[in-house]
Amino acid sequence: METTTVRAGIPVSIASTRGPESIRQFAASLGAGVHAVPLEEALESEIIFVAIPFLAVEQFAKSLPDWTGKTVVDTMNAHYAPGSAEVLRGRLSTRYVAEQLSGADVVEAFNHLPANTLAAELDPKLGRRVILIATDSPRAGDRIADLAGQLGLAAVQLGRVDEGGRLIQAPNALVLRNLTEQPLQ
Numbered sequence: 165m166e167t168t169t170v171r172a173g174i175p176v177s178i179a180s181t182r183g184p185e186s187i188r189q190f191a192a193s194l195g196a197g198v199h200a201v202p203l204e205e206a207l208e209s210e211i212i213f214v215a216i217p218f219l220a221v222e223q224f225a226k227s228l229p230d231w232t233g234k235t236v237v238d239t240m241n242a243h244y245a246p247g248s249a250e251v252l253r254g255r256l257s258t259r260y261v262a263e264q265l266s267g268a269d270v271v272e273a274f275n276h277l278p279a280n281t282l283a284a285e286l287d288p289k290l291g292r293r294v295i296l297i298a299t300d301s302p303r304a305g306d307r308i309a310d311l312a313g314q315l316g317l318a319a320v321q322l323g324r325v326d327e328g329g330r331l332i333q334a335p336n337a338l339v340l341r342n343l344t345e346q347p348l349q
């Protein structure tokens with residue numbers, strides 16, 4: 165679940181419930197700095213990207229006894245998970261994730277574009293790809309914006325989850341908008 169690219173030489177661990185062997189080949193295909201590890205080891209990371217089916221969040225939350233101090237990036241889109249409306253009961257999906265991972269600083273990001281689009285190198289002449297970020301923790305937002313910058317992305321912080329976060333929750337206005345930032349003339 166923790167996943168990013170080796171683009172900036174940042175070590176990455178990925179994990180799933182079925183253990184490292186089940187994803188070792190996949191991890192190797194992503195580059196030399198990507199390691200398949202047991203879930204408990206991945207959860208020791210400073211920043212945890214959660215990219216699992218939305219309805220698995222409740223189960224995933226039990227993977228750690230205490231989420232305090234963790235920065236968690238919620239890349240998920242509840243909209244595409246049948247039955248999610250009954251779980252959300254009107255809550256924004258990132259708010260639900262923050263409730264489940266109580267104590268973590270949860271950042272909604274990397275969810276508004278397909279993974280393949282995010283991973284693709286962009287011709288520098290076209291500018292930098294924009295990554296949209298929303299969180300109720302400004303410190304965590306800055307941290308993820310900094311990480312996005314290291315990955316060659318242009319981070320745009322949209323404020324709290326119930327502000328800009330609403331716009332990047334599928335199927336709302338900024339979802340699937342493949343934006344780029346170019347220097348002002």
Ligand SMILES: NC(=O)c1ccc[n+]([C@@H]2O[C@H](COP(=O)([O-])OP(=O)(O)OC[C@H]3O[C@@H](n4cnc5c(N)ncnc54)[C@H](OP(=O)(O)O)[C@@H]3O)[C@@H](O)[C@H]2O)c1
Nearest residue numbers: 180181182215216217218220224239240241275277278279
């Ligand atoms: N694919 C995209 O382009 C894209 C774009 C934006 C957002 N998203 C969002 O990202 C999430 C994942 O999408 P996906 O397409 O990658 O789905 P996926 O192919 O179903 O992958 C989900 C992964 O989650 C793991 N998993 C499930 N439950 C888990 C748990 N409790 N703990 C740890 N790992 C668990 C699964 O492995 P095991 O079964 O082995 O645990 C599997 O490797 C979804 O919420 C989706 O909306 C996807």
